[in-house]
Amino acid sequence: MKNNKDVKVALIGNPNTGKTSLFxxxxxxKQKVGNYPGITVEKKLGICKLNDSVKAEVTDLPGTYSINPxxxxxxxxxxxxxxxxxxxFPDVVVVVVEIENIKRxxxxxxxxxxxxxxxILVINMIDQMKRKGIxxxxxxxxxxxxxxxxxxxxxxxxxxxxxxxxxxxYKKLDTTSIGKITDKIDxxxxxxxxxxxxxxxLYKSWLLITQNNEFEFLNxxxxxxxxxxxxxLGCIKRxxxxxxIFRYQIINNVLKSxxxxxxxxxxxxxxxxxxxxxxxxxxxxxxxxxxxxxFQGIFDWATYPMDIIDGAFASLSSxxxxxxxxxTFTNLLAEGIVPGIGGVVIFIPQIAILFTFxxxxxxxxxxxxxxFLMDKIMxxxxxxxxxxxxxxxxxxxxxPAIMASRNISSWKERLITILVIPFTTCSARLPVYAxxxxxxxxxxxxxxxxxxxxxxxxxxxLLGFTAAIFSAILLNAVLKIESKSLFVIEMPNYKIPxxxxxFYEVVEKTKAFVxxxxxxxxxxxxxxxxxxxxxxxxxKNSEQIVTSKIENANLSEDILQKKVASFKLEHSYIGYMGKxxxxxxxxxxxxxxxxxxxxxxxxxxxxxxxALATIYNVDNDAENSGTIKERxxxxxNPNTGKxxxxxxxxxxxxxxxxxxxxxxxxxxIVKRETNSWKxxxxxxxxxxxxxxxxxxxxxxxxS
Amino acid sequence: MIKTIANLQIGEKAFIEKLCLDNxxxxxLEMGCLPGIEVQLIQKAPMxxxxxxxVNGSHLAIRRETAEKITIIK
Amino acid sequence: MQDILTYIxxxxxIGFLVKKYIFKTKNNDKCDTDCGC
Numbered sequence: 001m002k003n004n005k006d007v008k009v010a011l012i013g014n015p016n017t018g019k020t021s022l023f024x025x026x027x028x029x030k031q032k033v034g035n036y037p038g039i040t041v042e043k044k045l046g047i048c049k050l051n052d053s054v055k056a057e058v059t060d061l062p063g064t065y066s067i068n069p070x071x072x073x074x075x076x077x078x079x080x081x082x083x084x085x086x087x088x089f090p091d092v093v094v095v096v097v098e099i100e101n102i103k104r105x106x107x108x109x110x111x112x113x114x115x116x117x118x119x120i121l122v123i124n125m126i127d128q129m130k131r132k133g134i135x136x137x138x139x140x141x142x143x144x145x146x147x148x149x150x151x152x153x154x155x156x157x158x159x160x161x162x163x164x165x166x167x168x169x170y171k172k173l174d175t176t177s178i179g180k181i182t183d184k185i186d187x188x189x190x191x192x193x194x195x196x197x198x199x200x201x202l203y204k205s206w207l208l209i210t211q212n213n214e215f216e217f218l219n220x221x222x223x224x225x226x227x228x229x230x231x232x233l234g235c236i237k238r239x240x241x242x243x244x245i246f247r248y249q250i251i252n253n254v255l256k257s258x259x260x261x262x263x264x265x266x267x268x269x270x271x272x273x274x275x276x277x278x279x280x281x282x283x284x285x286x287x288x289x290x291x292x293x294x295f296q297g298i299f300d301w302a303t304y305p306m307d308i309i310d311g312a313f314a315s316l317s318s319x320x321x322x323x324x325x326x327x328t329f330t331n332l333l334a335e336g337i338v339p340g341i342g343g344v345v346i347f348i349p350q351i352a353i354l355f356t357f358x359x360x361x362x363x364x365x366x367x368x369x370x371x372f373l374m375d376k377i378m379x380x381x382x383x384x385x386x387x388x389x390x391x392x393x394x395x396x397x398x399x400p401a402i403m404a405s406r407n408i409s410s411w412k413e414r415l416i417t418i419l420v421i422p423f424t425t426c427s428a429r430l431p432v433y434a435x436x437x438x439x440x441x442x443x444x445x446x447x448x449x450x451x452x453x454x455x456x457x458x459x460x461x462l463l464g465f466t467a468a469i470f471s472a473i474l475l476n477a478v479l480k481i482e483s484k485s486l487f488v489i490e491m492p493n494y495k496i497p498x499x500x501x502x503f504y505e506v507v508e509k510t511k512a513f514v515x516x517x518x519x520x521x522x523x524x525x526x527x528x529x530x531x532x533x534x535x536x537x538x539x540k541n542s543e544q545i546v547t548s549k550i551e552n553a554n555l556s557e558d559i560l561q562k563k564v565a566s567f568k569l570e571h572s573y574i575g576y577m578g579k580x581x582x583x584x585x586x587x588x589x590x591x592x593x594x595x596x597x598x599x600x601x602x603x604x605x606x607x608x609x610x611a612l613a614t615i616y617n618v619d620n621d622a623e624n625s626g627t628i629k630e631r632x633x634x635x636x637n638p639n640t641g642k643x644x645x646x647x648x649x650x651x652x653x654x655x656x657x658x659x660x661x662x663x664x665x666x667x668x669i670v671k672r673e674t675n676s677w678k679x680x681x682x683x684x685x686x687x688x689x690x691x692x693x694x695x696x697x698x699x700x701x702x703s
Numbered sequence: 704m705i706k707t708i709a710n711l712q713i714g715e716k717a718f719i720e721k722l723c724l725d726n727x728x729x730x731x732l733e734m735g736c737l738p739g740i741e742v743q744l745i746q747k748a749p750m751x752x753x754x755x756x757x758v759n760g761s762h763l764a765i766r767r768e769t770a771e772k773i774t775i776i777k
Numbered sequence: 778m779q780d781i782l783t784y785i786x787x788x789x790x791i792g793f794l795v796k797k798y799i800f801k802t803k804n805n806d807k808c809d810t811d812c813g814c
Contacts, residue, residue, distance in 0.1 A: 327779030
């Protein structure tokens with residue numbers, strides 16, 4: 001319940017300062033992630049109880065090194081602090097710094113102080129102080145920085161209560177800025193600026209004219225003035241440089257006496273680890289081994305929960321049918337909605353495991369080293385070192401992977417990354433691959449140890465990555481996008497990962513998949529169920545027509561029902577759709593029944609297997625590979641008299657699923673992240689053509 | 704010969720002499736790369752790109768093309 | 778009764794899909810290239 005007494009707190013700081021840990025400590029599970037209207041950055045809000053009567057609404061703003069933004073999420077910080085009429089405009093700002101990089105961290109602090117918003121400084125990670133030989137004179141620092149300082153260790157839960165108290169008393173904070181920087185740069189210029197915008201703090205006015213954006217909250221007159229000042233771009237750049245230099249001078253002066261490091265005490269663990277992990281040869285070997293371990297983990301550990309979920313939803317489906325009165329809605333529930341939800345839930349184990357691994361690597365600081373090792377190579381393909389994590393994430397699900405590409409500062413590199421991620425073999429393709437491989441690849445061993453089926457699976461993974469790389473190279477050459485931007489990454493110190501942070505992060509990413517893809521999958525499942533269970537008049541008279549055509553009057557009830565069901569499917573709406581695309585898919589070696597399964601895959605790729613089960617009338621609760629596989633193996637192509645799922649058709653299907661853009665959820669995300677329909681359409685068409693051509697070629701070559 | 708950060712050997716230290724306004728984005732200065740500050744090369748990725756440097760207490764990695772624009776003196 | 782429920786759910790599903798794909802969301806045109814400035 002929102003209360004006027006609620007204090008609005010904004011949490012700001014450099015990345016890697018433990019800001020997220022602090023946010024988690026303050027708000028616990030009372031967090032929610034939403035979207036800022038119009039842009040893709042997520043809003044992290046949480047509630048913190050300051051005392052019995054007052055609550056704080058804490059916003060965790062994206063980590064940034066300076067208030068001058070160089071990416072979309074950093075722009076958010078600027079917008080939040082400049083627009084006083086905004087809902088998220090804070091009553092008090094908590095700037096988080098950490099002891100090791102305090103010099104650089106304080107730049108942001110001095111900038112925010114100049115905005116004259118009440119500001120609290122939290123020095124985090126003080127549990128490391130002794131080990132690093134650091135000594136801080138807090139009182140002197142508080143005086144020189146004109147602020148209240150809280151020493152904290154978010155991990156060890158130190159200083160949190162103190163912070164809450166200081167937040168409660170925020171009105172007592174001193175809002176004078178530190179040092180008269182504007183006077184030092186050019187007194188005359190800044191006086192002119194102050195006079196042009198008397199209603200704003202001087203530093204705020206400066207920020208308004210130094211950025212590229214148009215600020216919506218200004219009135220027309222103000223906007224005109226801003227444009228006027230922006231005409232002298234050279235001057236602005238010079239002064240920004242000077243501003244930065246002067247700020248660091250102030251910080252150096254302040255820290256000289258109040259912050260001491262005894263270098264002899266600091267251990268050089270980081271140096272040793274860096275030498276190994278970024279080594280020319282060992283660095284890459286170690287990375288490859290880690291990747292191998294992760295993929296192994298995903299395969300082995302995810303299968304058990306996945307089987308459980310599969311069985312649970314199958315049971316739920318039959319149970320629903322048995323306890324509810326028979327009718328269309330019951331059918332919708334049991335055959336459309338329950339399997340639809342099941343189709344989403346079954347991927348949670350794989351996705352959660354992958355993101356747990358990635359989160360651990362990020363928390364320890366290792367990911368920056370990976371970016372460092374891979375950047376040059378990735379640039380050859382038009383991407384960035386920062387594209388590695390999104391690409392790896394794509395093997396779980398493209399949706400959170402594409403969202404993870406937001407920290408790539410070059411638009412061209414980011415765009416290419418987003419466009420090629422769907423080529424990586426996502427979890428949804430695996431059930432399709434598994435059953436097709438089981439059907440067409442012999443279960444033999446090659447060279448005594450390598451399993452042929454396993455090798456084929458690996459080859460498909462490689463195919464996905466290769467397709468991604470080649471498309472990236474192609475796009476890089478063809479796309480004419482101007483994008484000059486700076487590549488700088490911080491190499492943070494190695495840390496033991498915090499289980500709490502990992503937990504929250506994995507929950508967030510999994511939710512992104514479940515709600516991003518999940519809703520769409522469910523909606524499409526419902527529509528597809530309807531299309532499969534209804535049809536024009538022929539459909540409605542199925543039972544009569546089939547019975548009248550039967551010559552053998554002694555057919556068992558069971559077989560008769562199966563014939564009716566088969567007839568119904570053929571004459572349902574989806575049956576007609578399958579028939580109508582049959583001419584198009586015949587060159588790939590498919591018939592209208594496979595056509596139906598292909599159409600159903602638009603909900604989610606793995607629906608292919610379930611759709612085939614329905615089409616071939618396998619019993620609903622025997623939806624395991626054994627039975628479906630047998631049934632598929634037995635299906636005969638009426639034209640050739642041979643097996644429908646023979647080698648050419650199988651390979652053709654594998655290639656089709658490897659390349660085709662069937663995931664509507666991904667298309668939606670691409671549209672959102674690129675702010676345009678152009679790119680998802682390009683993906684759909686481009687990947688579609690590649691899929692069609694390779695499937696046709698494969699079918700014809702192997703026939 | 705004009706020496707830049709790109710010319711440093713692993714472990715070598717130097718002082719930043721100049722960063723040209725038009726070539727270098729503000730962000731680099733904000734990360735601590737200021738004239739007069741000491742910089743040390745910690746590691747080079749294969750093909751000498753990117754470069755892992757320590758500057759003003761910060762540990763950063765920058766691309767070679769950026770490092771070539773920052774001149775140094777010993 | 779069952780049929781009515783079915784059609785309601787179907788309508789919701791279609792409505793949801795239409796909204797997601799046909800309805801043009803408000804674009805933030807401020808920064809669609811990187812704000813590298």
